[in-house]
Amino acid sequence: MSIDLAYDDKGSGPPIVLLHGFPFNRSIWDEQVAVLTDRYRVITPDLRGMGETPLPADCASEMTDMARDVAALLDQLEIRRVVIGGLSMGGYVAFAFYRLFPLRTRGLILADTRPQADTEEGRAIRLQQVERVKKGGMAGISEVLLEKLFSAKTVQHRPELVSRIREMILSTSPEGAAAALIGMAARMDHSYLLPQVLCPALIVVGSEDKIVSVSDAELMHREIRGSHLTVIEDAGHVSNLESPDEFNTALLEFLRTLNA
Ligand code: MLT
Numbered sequence: 001m002s003i004d005l006a007y008d009d010k011g012s013g014p015p016i017v018l019l020h021g022f023p024f025n026r027s028i029w030d031e032q033v034a035v036l037t038d039r040y041r042v043i044t045p046d047l048r049g050m051g052e053t054p055l056p057a058d059c060a061s062e063m064t065d066m067a068r069d070v071a072a073l074l075d076q077l078e079i080r081r082v083v084i085g086g087l088s089m090g091g092y093v094a095f096a097f098y099r100l101f102p103l104r105t106r107g108l109i110l111a112d113t114r115p116q117a118d119t120e121e122g123r124a125i126r127l128q129q130v131e132r133v134k135k136g137g138m139a140g141i142s143e144v145l146l147e148k149l150f151s152a153k154t155v156q157h158r159p160e161l162v163s164r165i166r167e168m169i170l171s172t173s174p175e176g177a178a179a180a181l182i183g184m185a186a187r188m189d190h191s192y193l194l195p196q197v198l199c200p201a202l203i204v205v206g207s208e209d210k211i212v213s214v215s216d217a218e219l220m221h222r223e224i225r226g227s228h229l230t231v232i233e234d235a236g237h238v239s240n241l242e243s244p245d246e247f248n249t250a251l252l253e254f255l256r257t258l259n260a
Helices: 026-036 063-076 089-100 120-136 139-149 152-157 159-171 174-185 191-196 214-223 244-257
Strands: 007-010 015-019 041-045 082-087 105-111 201-206 228-232
Touching: 007 026, 015 026, 015 063, 015 089, 026 041, 026 244, 041 063, 063 089, 063 174, 082 089, 089 105, 089 174, 089 191, 105 244, 120 139, 120 174, 139 159, 152 159, 191 214, 201 214, 201 244, 214 228, 228 244
Parallel strands: 015 041, 015 082, 082 105, 105 201, 201 228
Antiparallel strands: 007 041
């Protein structure tokens, strides 16, 4: 069952969908929306259970469910084909979208994400985090998450960004976050899909990403034929927010190659 998503739909031109990571909301794309909307129609949903999109009781948050929600939103907006991009968990959802709807995908933007499923150890950590969220709300995991999100340079020079992300994490619904953690733990391995990606793809990663490694990005670049890779120096896991100028340059150049 797909869920109605809260979303922003700004600008006009070829449509681009940007999907946020965990446990964030659509506002992580504000710096990209600001530069893209001169030429593009940018749709930024809050994925199920996050931001302003509620999670109905007993509802799962698997990546495939989230991808189907996005497809249902595009149907509602009467948009057939899009460039779809995601940061981290948003990238897991973008992979699921491509698997389900390859003909609707005009291009892929894979930012600070990876195709693999969780390892056994990774799954066990997610399930511990679910327990912590259930007991202590988002405060139970916020500091652990924040430690991994930024480069040393960001921590030193951008305290306002660290505070903004802390607020965003604390404002996320614990039920939505728990469901997304379970969904990420259950996600399938999309590595097999990489050589089958036929649309243009942009891969972006922060050189200091502690959650996704530069070697994950290089693997996707090797396996997705004709893909572009941008490594942003001194950025961590939220490279679009830590280095918006470099991220936007890569994004705009990629979109230009699509003649979009
Ligand atoms: C995210 O930013 O979406 C998460 O770090 C993804 C993950 O935990 O695998």
